[in-house]
Amino acid sequence: MDAVIEVDGQGPSTQASHVYDRLREDLLSGRLAPSRKLQMRFLTEAYQTGQTPLREALNRLTADGLVEVREQRGFYVKDISxxxxxxxxxxxxxxxxxxxxxxxxxxxxxxxxxxxxxxxxxxxxxxxxxxxxxxxxxxxxxxxxxxxxxxxxxxxxxxxxxxxxxxxxxxxxxxxxxxxxxxxxxxxxxxxxxxxxxxxxxxxxxxxxxxxxxxxxxxxxxxxxxxxxxxxxxxxx
CATH class of the missing domain: 1.20.120.530 (GntR ligand-binding domain-like)
Incomplete structure (x- = not known):
C-alpha cells in the first residue's frame, strides 16, 4: 500500500481534492504541456503528496478530458489537435x-x-x-x-x-x-x-x-x- 503523507490533518480524499485542484490549474494554464508524460515520482515530489491521492486526482482529470492514459505507458497530459x-x-x-x-x-x-x-x-x-x-x-x-x-x-x-x-x-x-x-x-x-x-x-x-x-x-x-x-x-x- 502506498504511504500517504498527512498534511495539516488531511486524509487521503482531502489530499486528492487538493492535488486535483493544483494539477487542474497547471493543466489548464499550460504549465503542464500537451502530451507531456506525468511521471509519478516527479508529481509526488512537485505536489508533496503520496501515490494514492495522486492516482485518484489523475483518474478524475482523465474523466475531465484533461489527462489521458496510454496503454502500458501511464498518464500523459491530453494532447491537442x-x-x-x-x-x-x-x-x-x-x-x-x-x-x-x-x-x-x-x-x-x-x-x-x-x-x-x-x-x-x-x-x-x-x-x-x-x-x-x-x-x-x-x-x-x-x-x-x-x-x-x-x-x-x-x-x-x-x-x-x-x-x-x-x-x-x-x-x-x-x-x-x-x-x-x-x-x-x-x-x-x-x-x-x-x-x-x-x-x-x-x-x-x-x-x-x-x-x-x-x-x-x-x-x-x-x-x-x-x-x-x-x-x-x-x-x-
Missing part, C-alpha cells in the same frame, strides 16, 4: 444553445440582474495587465468564467451546467495556449454585451446565434495558430 478543437467547439455550441434557451425560457428578474452584474464586472476588468504588451489578467479570466456560467445557470439542470463546464475547461486549455493570438486585439467586451442585450430583450434565437458565433470566432482564430499547431507552417498554412 485541430480536429479535437473543432469538435469540442461544435459540441459546446450545441449544449450551451440548449442551456441558454432553457435559461431564457425560465427567465426571472433575479437571474437577469445577476447576468447584468456579471457582464458589468467583466467589462470593468482590464483584459491585459499591461497597456503596452499583452499580459493575461487572472481576474478577467475569473470574471469571464462567471459570466459564461451565469448565462446558462438558469436552465434547471445541474448536470447540463456541469457538462458545459467540462467542455469549457477543455476549450480553455486551447485558449490559454493560444492566448496572445486569440484575444489582444479582439473586442470581446462588445460580444459579451450584445449577448446580454439579446437575453434582456427576450430574443432567444438572437442570443443563441451571438453566443455560438462568439465561441466559433475564438476557435477560428486558434485553429490558425502556428505556434500551437506547427503542422500549419509545414503545410503552408
Amino acid at each position: 485541430r480536429a479535437e478543437l473543432a469538435e469540442l467547439t461544435k459540441t459546446r455550441c450545441w449544449v450551451e444553445a440548449l442551456a441558454l434557451r432553457e435559461s431564457m425560457k425560465a427567465a426571472t428578474p433575479p437571474w437577469e440582474e445577476q447576468l447584468v452584474l456579471a457582464q458589468h464586472r467583466l467589462s470593468r476588468a482590464p483584459r491585459s495587465l499591461s497597456a503596452t504588451t499583452f499580459e493575461d489578467n487572472p481576474e478577467w479570466e475569473k470574471l469571464h468564467r462567471i459570466y459564461h456560467r451565469v448565462l446558462i445557470a438558469n436552465c434547471g439542470s445541474q448536470s447540463l451546467v456541469a457538462f458545459c463546464g467540462q467542455l469549457a475547461d477543455q476549450l480553455y486549455r486551447y485558449r490559454r495556449l493560444s492566448i496572445r493570438k486569440a484575444f489582444p486585439s479582439r473586442a470581446v467586451g462588445d460580444e459579451h454585451a450584445a449577448i446580454v442585450n439579446a437575453v434582456l430583450n427576450a430574443d432567444v434565437e438572437g442570443a443563441v446565434a451571438l453566443l455560438t458565433a462568439h465561441y466559433q470566432r475564438t476557435a477560428d482564430v486558434i485553429l490558425q495558430d502556428e505556434t500551437i499547431f506547427p503542422e500549419l507552417k509545414a503545410n503552408g498554412g
